[in-house]
Amino acid sequence: MAVARKRALWMVVVVAFIVMATAMATATKAQQPKLVAGEIARIIRDGQVPFGNDIDEQRLFQVYAYYHLRSFTPIWVRDSGPKTKGHELLAVLRNAGAEGLEPTDYYVDRLSELMEQRDIYSLARLDLLLTRAFLDYGRDLSAGRVAPESVDSEINLNPTPIDASELIRGAEEADNIGPYALSLAPKTDEYARLATMLAEYREIAAQGGWPTVPDGETLKPGLDDPRVVPLRAYLFTVGDYDGDPDESSTLFDAEMAEAVERFQARHGLDVDGAVGKETLAAINTPIDDRIATMELNLERRRWMKDDPGERYVFVNIADQYLKVVDQGRTIHTARLVVGKPYARTPVFDETMKYVVINPDWTVPASIARNEYLPKLKKSPEALSKQNIRIYAGSTAISPMSINWSTITKSDFRYTLRQDPGPENALGVIKFMFPNAYNVYLHDTPSKGLFARPHRTFSHGCMRVENPIALGEVILGAQGWSADRIRKVVASGKKTVVNLETPIPVHVTYLTAWVNKDGTVHFRKDLYGRDKRLREGIEATHRLQKS
Structure with a gap:
């Protein structure tokens, strides 16, 4: 933040503070502050608060208001030195790495220095800095270190941090600051499991990491190769091999193949039991990289809701999988085809409201101009074979009535719509949860893509495997069986089924x-x-250290 801007912000806060101080003058005069309290008041009024340059105006005002309402009585220290609660908080901040956070973001070195000081000025600064550190920690742990949209415009999530005054009040009322601070983390088993695994991986790293496997030909069952020895040791370290990790055999046997298959399944690779180029690259990924990935995903978990709903659809784009969860139990899973790297599927929460059987498809304007116009230029009847009609406004027109050679992308004014049918781009069923991105779940005629380990082929929507089975899960409570859905499909009639109970989609x-x-x-x-999120977090590190 520029110096002028920082000063302007300070003046706004000080003016607001003075206004409130005047209103509270009677209460303030009624109590004579103790030594540290008086020093805190002086520091605040003189604008010497050690709060860095990135705290927002509202939170800064809340902090000063809280101190003022308590006649500047310190929270973490006494005139004689730090309270037990102050020491406990410093211990929590030093252990922030257990939550995938960075302890240095919470001024632990400066706090440690101030903890050793006993002069009134240092104790006052210590109290204020502990408050700042706790507010930063509470915000980061409850809602994430960075705002999702600040690192990626394709992420539409809005985690809400706990209010500053509520955090301070909770800290004051807590008998032990440690459990209270940790209670600010997401209250989900998924978050807790990942944090626990992060600790295990850090322990492996502290013990020297894991073995690497040298390059060479593909390792397959029956092959005798000295690289099997470090491969076995690696697979044991990561939990995929149950045998003796110190075995000296160089034979790639069936037991080794099964361990490799378990590893491949955990990494979204083609499960063939052989160690080819892609599997070897995953094996030789440094443990520090894996730890960093865990930390990034703890951040993503902090963006997510603690309560996803009793019954919900959960999509993981990176995994290219979907699951339906009912009261904590997964009742359906399916592979997905997701957006291409240049047509990325966004991240958001919405609510599924209806299902369309035998949908038609209005071709998005970008696809019409970029993909279908060139086909029409070559042959006006090119789209007829795909049952795509051309509309001028609401009127269907013959493709032969247009001189396509004169039409450019910029003056393409037509709407393309594909009739319902098995060749429709949306397949025979789509699941609708209206959203700003106009993406949804739907069937596809391109069934072969689901057999691939990496399935990034769509224009942003999520194509789902076995859509009729998903339809039965979604609509079953309303009396829809798979057979009933198939009968409607066979009729060819477009049918909209509204959900009696809308379902959250994450x-x-x-x-x-x-x-x-x-x-x-x-x-x-x-x-x-991951890369953009890492850069966003690193930017916050630089800001806090400036």
């Missing part, structure tokens, strides 16, 4: 998580979102 992007069985999973950063 579209996420997670590149690391831990399942209930304790297995940790990693996925490729398909869209570079």
